[in-house]
Amino acid sequence: MWKAKRGGGDLPRSFHKNSRAFKNEWISGDLLRNSKQDVWTGLSDGLKSYLSKSVASIILFNGDKILFSCSGIAIEHQFFTKFLTTATLVRALNATTKHHDDLKIQVRLDGTRLYDGYMAEYDLDNDFSVVEVYSVRDVQVGPFQSALESLPHGEVLAVGHDTSGEIMVETVELNGDSKVSEDDRDLHCKISKPWEGGPLLSVDGDMVGMNLFFTNRRAIFLPWGTTLNHYLTFVQKKTGLVQ
Template sequence: MDQSAYSLASESSKRLASKMNQSVVSLASFNGFAKKFSCSGIFIKGKACSATILTSASLVRVPGSAHMIDENLKIEVVLPNGFLVVGILNYYNLHYNVALVDIMGFWRPRTIKISGDPVTSSMDVIAVGSLFAHRKLMAVEGKVLIGKQSELDCIQLCVSTCKITKAGIGGPLIDNDGNFVGMNFYDEEETPFLPRDVINRLLNKKRM
């Protein structure tokens, strides 16, 4: 892994981010040959030859629309081994900006456990993402800001001080023990994230 992709202060944080390499993927949506959106995602479920990826619904959302997806888009996923596969939209929730994408033909991915524990205290965190064009892992450190509300239109979003690019949308926010804290979004002044307990409730309603 190219360590120039990291913006991490400690070797322990770099090692922790590297372990995420087998769990984080990059995704892009296309209309014909035109790329419409690219972001990151994580494996949350895996079987012998299939897997489910948690990512942002921005991947398929009609630009500027709060309630519509573009059903004509093709989804491509770059796997940890660099292979490119087609993704199939399994589920989406535009209010929470969450989507699930299924892929076939990938042998037992390293999945991330999403607990129902709420994020109730400030903690050191690492935001991880992946570039679609280069399959380069990105990671940056920060801290959860308890009590600060995101400027995005969802009151259940939390905020961290991690500075990510738009390619990191949909990627995981993890703590110093490698536990999943939430899914990252993007804003110029801060990094909003959807906390794990909200994601856990959504997945339970879908009966993952």
């Protein structure tokens, strides 16, 4: 059975006043609202193949009923595969475990098959979690160990994976370091789509950030360097490499 600390809920981090993840780390970009099909059609075959094999849909079920879904990106593939995603998945689990008795996490990568997964690691303060899945084939691990030194200007791609198996792509315009204020009214207009936890990529496929959520006008994300630093520090502490 899943066991986790109670509390937190599944609201955006902006509603938690003591959230370490909100200390000047959230960045936003403007959604250009292009057609998903038009964006996907314009991508190179190599980038399409990479996204199809690395970005997964992560689904929380109670029996056959979907309670929550998000996206994740493959960061390690050995005899098991690790998918990094948002800690909102943990909050959804925390909010539902006392009301449901048939919870399970499943991962869809290839568009058809669902793989059983489990929560391997998470850090609520720094807004990430890791789901492990066994026996997944044909996975491509993303450029996890590297991050751009600075955020690019211009158009980038927000990528998600729908529960139906569809890869979703939206174009986001970045105009410098657009940090998000906790009092920003736009944060109350969160769009309920499974973009959370998916990657934000440059048009060349470089990692730019991890999607947190969309509002009506903007994509809210954590820069990949921030997520990478939080995760690697977490792993080092867990393995005893740092004190």
